[in-house]
Every structure is written in C-alpha cells, then in structure tokens.
Amino acid sequence: MAGMNEAELARLMRAATAGDEKAYAEFLRGTAAIVRSFARRKIVQGGVDPEDVVQETLLAIHLKRHTWRQDAPILPWIYAIARFKMIDAFRRRGRRIEIAIEEFAETLAEPEQETVSERDIGRALDSLPPGQRVVVSSISVDGNSIGETARKLNMNETAVRVALHRGLAAIAKRFGRG
Amino acid sequence: MKTDELIRTLGADAKSTVMPLGKVWFAALLFALAAAAFLLFMTIGMRPDFMQAMETVRFLFKFVFTSTVAITAFLALRMLALPGAAVGKFGRWLLLGPLLMLAAVMLELLAIPSSDWGRRLVGNNMFVCLTFIPLVGLCPLAALVATLKHAAPTRPTLAGAVAGLLAGGVAATFYAAHCVDDSPLFVATWYSLGIAILAGLGALAGRFFVRW
Structure with a gap:
C-alpha cells in the first residue's frame, strides 16, 4: 500500500470519478500512506500529530476532488493539499496553546488523556x-x-x-x- | 475517529457530487460581466461621443490594456485555484498588460509636448475613475472569491489578489466606455490605481474568506 505510485493513484481516482467505490477506497488508503510518510518526515518536533494531518488532508482531498483535472499529475495535487493542511494544523496548534495558557489551572487539575x-x-x-x-x-x-x-x-x-x-x-x- | 473509519466514511460519501469547476468559472465570469455592465449602464452610462471615440487609437488602446489585464488574470487565477498546478507560465503572462501600458506611455511622451503631460495625467475625472472602477468591480470580485472558495487555492491571499486584478480588468473595461480621458498617462495612473484597489480588496478577501 505504501508504495502506490503516480500512475496507480491516477488510475484509481479516474475509476472513482466514474463511480467505482472500491477504487475510491483503495485510492484513499494509498493516499493516506503517502501523506502519513510525508507528515512524519516533515513534522520533526511535537505539537502536531502527523495522523491529524493525514485525516484532515484526506477530508480535504475528498471534498475538493473536483479540483484534480484528470489529465494532470495527481501526486503534486496530493502533496499540495497535504502541505496546506499541515501549515493549517501548525497555525491552529499555535492558537490553541495561547488558550491553554489562559486556562492553565484547569488544565493542570485535569490532564487530558490522548487517545x-x-x-x-x-x-x-x-x-x-x-x-x-x-x-x-x-x-x-x-x-x-x-x-x-x-x-x-x-x-x-x-x-x-x-x-x-x-x-x-x-x-x-x-x-x-x- | 481512526483513519480507517474516516476512509470508510468518505467512501460512503463517494457519490456526492459538486458542480464541475469549469462550469462554476463560466457562471462566475458571466455574472461578473453582467453585473459590471448593469452597474455602469444604470448609473453613469457611456460617453456621448462613443462612436467617434472608437476611431481614435488612444480610446481603443484603453480596451486593449484593460481586457489584457482581465484575460491574463483569469488564466493565472484558474491555475491558482488548483492545488499543485503549475502557475509559473501563466503568472508571467500577467506582465503583458503592464508592458503594453509601458510602451503606450513611452509613445505618448514622445507624441505630446512636455508642457501637456501634466494636464493629460490629471485628466477630467480621476475621482470618478477611482470611485467607479472599484465600485463596478465589487460584485464581480464577490463572484470570483466565491468560486475560489468552491475550488482549493493553496495560496488564498495571492489567489484573492489575482481575482481582484480580474475584477478590476472587467470593471475598467466597462468604465473605459464612459471615461473621456484617453491618454495613456491618465490610464496608466488612475485606471491602474483603481484596479490595484480591487486587487488589495481581493487579497484581503482571499486571506479571510477563502477557507477550506
């Protein structure tokens, strides 16, 4: 799954556009693997969970799949959306940290469990x-x-x-x- | 939610469709032209000597300049709306309008004695120009920003600014039919400023409204 290439992904997405739901699920799994390794490579310090970036990218790709033209390469399209969503995640994290400092006491009293x-x-x-x-x-x-x-x-x-x-x-x- | 669960959920939504981007651009452009035409002709209208003016090269050049700005902006904008699309080639075409204008200004400076430069630059109605180009371009800009929202620009501020250029090009093309100042000195200054105001508004709209 991790090694899915340009031609394969493009073929799956074309099939998905034509109504093949299996191809679409396979496309999403292949894309998830690609974005996961991209996000893990790029996110070297904590604060943003690579898997959050994977999920937000998949959601964006799903809702914006009409912005891929069938004659265009698909990997640059996927990476551009992943990069955009990763920057998003970092900005949001920055804001959230500001909020967390204000509510420091409550946060201390009830540490959040990451699950x-x-x-x-x-x-x-x-x-x-x-x-x-x-x-x-x-x-x-x-x-x-x-x-x-x-x-x-x-x-x-x-x-x-x-x-x-x-x-x-x-x-x-x-x-x-x- | 686990990623596998998300993938299954997105798969369940695979049949949902949205309007293809090409159609949305077409509708937005049509609306932009109609809105600009409506606003201009319902308010200040065409200049009375429009037909005679059509025979002068300075008047016609205004349309060459403004429509070049609009067309090149549209070509770049379409690319900016698509993640990962190569914008570079189309971005360079944006220089065409300013270069044409630069050549026209040079020719005007050669053709006109320097004592007349100031008068031609200030013209008759620069305030109307600075008011109406942004005003006529507002509805077109709104339609273009809405289209950007429907698409997926990874540089929303830049895409918004180019949408402003396109709205400005469209607005200036209609405004040029009203305006009696035809000197490239006037057009290069005040038309460009009017278009730049829309580009600035577009950049702000892109920054704050084009979320996806």
Whole structure:
C-alpha cells in the first residue's frame, strides 16, 4: 500500500470519478500512506500529530476532488493539499496553546488523556448539530452502511446521504484556515 | 475517529457530487460581466461621443490594456485555484498588460509636448475613475472569491489578489466606455490605481474568506 505510485493513484481516482467505490477506497488508503510518510518526515518536533494531518488532508482531498483535472499529475495535487493542511494544523496548534495558557489551572487539575478517539476530526464531529452527528458517527464510528443507518434512524437514504455530506463539509470548515 | 473509519466514511460519501469547476468559472465570469455592465449602464452610462471615440487609437488602446489585464488574470487565477498546478507560465503572462501600458506611455511622451503631460495625467475625472472602477468591480470580485472558495487555492491571499486584478480588468473595461480621458498617462495612473484597489480588496478577501 505504501508504495502506490503516480500512475496507480491516477488510475484509481479516474475509476472513482466514474463511480467505482472500491477504487475510491483503495485510492484513499494509498493516499493516506503517502501523506502519513510525508507528515512524519516533515513534522520533526511535537505539537502536531502527523495522523491529524493525514485525516484532515484526506477530508480535504475528498471534498475538493473536483479540483484534480484528470489529465494532470495527481501526486503534486496530493502533496499540495497535504502541505496546506499541515501549515493549517501548525497555525491552529499555535492558537490553541495561547488558550491553554489562559486556562492553565484547569488544565493542570485535569490532564487530558490522548487517545485515538480524541483526534481533531473526532472532536469536530462531536460539535456537529445532532442530526448530522448521529448520521456521521453511525457510519464512521459504528461502521454502518448508508442503508443500515437509514433503517436505524428511520430516515430515507437520500436524507442520510445529504446529512453525511453536510456533516463532512461542516467538519472540514472547522479546520479552514482563518 | 481512526483513519480507517474516516476512509470508510468518505467512501460512503463517494457519490456526492459538486458542480464541475469549469462550469462554476463560466457562471462566475458571466455574472461578473453582467453585473459590471448593469452597474455602469444604470448609473453613469457611456460617453456621448462613443462612436467617434472608437476611431481614435488612444480610446481603443484603453480596451486593449484593460481586457489584457482581465484575460491574463483569469488564466493565472484558474491555475491558482488548483492545488499543485503549475502557475509559473501563466503568472508571467500577467506582465503583458503592464508592458503594453509601458510602451503606450513611452509613445505618448514622445507624441505630446512636455508642457501637456501634466494636464493629460490629471485628466477630467480621476475621482470618478477611482470611485467607479472599484465600485463596478465589487460584485464581480464577490463572484470570483466565491468560486475560489468552491475550488482549493493553496495560496488564498495571492489567489484573492489575482481575482481582484480580474475584477478590476472587467470593471475598467466597462468604465473605459464612459471615461473621456484617453491618454495613456491618465490610464496608466488612475485606471491602474483603481484596479490595484480591487486587487488589495481581493487579497484581503482571499486571506479571510477563502477557507477550506
């Protein structure tokens, strides 16, 4: 997976654009591996977790996949988005540290446990409006399909798809550079 | 959320589609032209001697300059909206408008006695020019910034500034039909300043509104 190259990724993305969902998942996994090694290489000092950069890059790539032209190389496109999101993550971290100093006492009293579920995207998910949150977490955390989610929540599939897409867009918006 | 869970979630959203960028650019440009035309013709309108002016080279050159600025800005802007796209070649074309203007200014200085330079530079209505070019360009700029938001510029401030150049080029092209000052000395100074105001506004809009 780690060694996926330009031609392979471009082929998968073209297939995905044509509606092949398996190809899309494979593309995302290949991209995740590439961005992960990029982020680990670039982030030498602490403060930003490379995996957060991986996740935010994947989300941005998903929502902005219409900005890749099928005749253009895909790796420069992926790296440009990863670099942009990494700078974003560092800026956000800078702001958050300022806040943390103000609330130093509380922070000391209750040290935060770093766990996998507390990724930045996970936190953003928690702040979604309830309608979007139940749909997104049903699919992401609980691993349900669109159909299962629709039955479980007694919604129709179109409504689930709309809530999912809006939820993802809202999460991405929280990471937008300000 | 684990990365695998995120990937599965994005996969579930694979069928969602957005309007292709080409179509959005087309709509934004169409809106920009229509909005600029509407504002200009509903307010100050064309100069009364438009048809006679069409026969003078100075008047026509204004359109050559402003439309060159607009077209070269659009070519660069389209690239700036795409992550990882090579902007360099198109960025260099942005020099074409200023170079044309430089040549025109040289010719004007040769053609006109130096005692007339000041009068031609100040012209008749530089304040109208400085007001109306930014004013006519505001709606076009808003449409272009909205398009940038839909795209993914990795240098949002720069992309916003170039969007301002494009809005300025469009606004100045329409404004040129109203303006009775045709000397390149006037156009090089006041038109450029009006366009620069929009470029500055565009840079601010890019910096603060184009988040993705």
